[in-house]
Amino acid sequence: MVDWTYADVDDGCFLIPRPSSTTTYTLGYRPYSRALSEGNELVVRSSTGELPHYSASFSVTSTGGETVDLELPNDVLPRMYAVYAYAIEERFRAQYQNRVLNVWNGNSGPLSCGANCAGRTSDGEHHIHISNDSSNERKFLMIHEYGHANLSGAALETGSSLGGNDCSLNGSTHGMRGVEHASCAAMEGWAHFVAAEVFNDGSVSSEFAYWSGEEFDIDNGSGTCTSASDDRWPLRFAIVCGNETNIPARGTELDWLRALWDFQYDSGSMPNNDDMQNMFLDTGGWSQSNIYDQVEAALPSGFVSRWRTAADRNGVCVLGSSC
Numbered sequence: 001m002v003d004w005t006y007a008d009v010d011d012g013c014f015l016i017p018r019p020s021s022t023t024t025y026t027l028g029y030r031p032y033s034r035a036l037s038e039g040n041e042l043v044v045r046s047s048t049g050e051l052p053h054y055s056a057s058f059s060v061t062s063t064g065g066e067t068v069d070l071e072l073p074n075d076v077l078p079r080m081y082a083v084y085a086y087a088i089e090e091r092f093r094a095q096y097q098n099r100v101l102n103v104w105n106g107n108s109g110p111l112s113c114g115a116n117c118a119g120r121t122s123d124g125e126h127h128i129h130i131s132n133d134s135s136n137e138r139k140f141l142m143i144h145e146y147g148h149a150n151l152s153g154a155a156l157e158t159g160s161s162l163g164g165n166d167c168s169l170n171g172s173t174h175g176m177r178g179v180e181h182a183s184c185a186a187m188e189g190w191a192h193f194v195a196a197e198v199f200n201d202g203s204v205s206s207e208f209a210y211w212s213g214e215e216f217d218i219d220n221g222s223g224t225c226t227s228a229s230d231d232r233w234p235l236r237f238a239i240v241c242g243n244e245t246n247i248p249a250r251g252t253e254l255d256w257l258r259a260l261w262d263f264q265y266d267s268g269s270m271p272n273n274d275d276m277q278n279m280f281l282d283t284g285g286w287s288q289s290n291i292y293d294q295v296e297a298a299l300p301s302g303f304v305s306r307w308r309t310a311a312d313r314n315g316v317c318v319l320g321s322s323c
Ligand SMILES: [Zn+2]
Pocket: 144, 145, 148, 187, 188, 191
């Protein structure tokens, strides 16, 4: 009897004892939504905080001494688990290592955020709450919250300091197109960027879906400030549509998402995911409003003009005036 064990990271297999003599027996099997994922433990919980699991059983005949290979069903774990495992194992991890990530379907866990959020408890474990609502494109929302946890976990791993995420400018909530303090615009834009990164291939027509169901072309934008075009909302949204003159102290998540995307994928020598995390990890922290300056000052010299070009194109900073 094995209480529980992790499947092997590389081949998905695990070994269990079997009777030593010739016998036919029934093997019970119950996979839980808990796994080691590239050195990080991923735990996905139900709305009541339980670990979802499924059961299967197999009738096995063993003559003793031989290895019996059983192929288990591979479609039994929750979709939420699959989304997070895909992000961590395949798409965006960088220096996010040795972390425990608890994902709660709903709000029964330790963060009293009452909505979708990510945070860290005093034991160093990260938690994500995904509320039970009917919004569309929830995979982007799930990985948006992972984007927050990813950067926080990477900072713990590397011993780096981050600044805050001050979304208080126009009340305590924030949205894709609302002007916020730059710390909020940058950190929410970062979380969007990670979601975009996980579900796109880096092509110029890549898309990001906001959880209201709006789909954005990450690279391009047009239309008017009051009516979305096919590719959704003009570039330099904070300046053009928010009439914001205090750039780079303020900005929008949308502009930061597009700036980070252009910075990584514009032609030329592209930053890798470690470089992208290091944009913030290397700053030593930031205030409510100086995150652009902190990022630019900490960039390796070879990336500075690339970043300034992406920032200018998307209105995160404007060459010739504020930076
Ligand atoms: Zn967020």
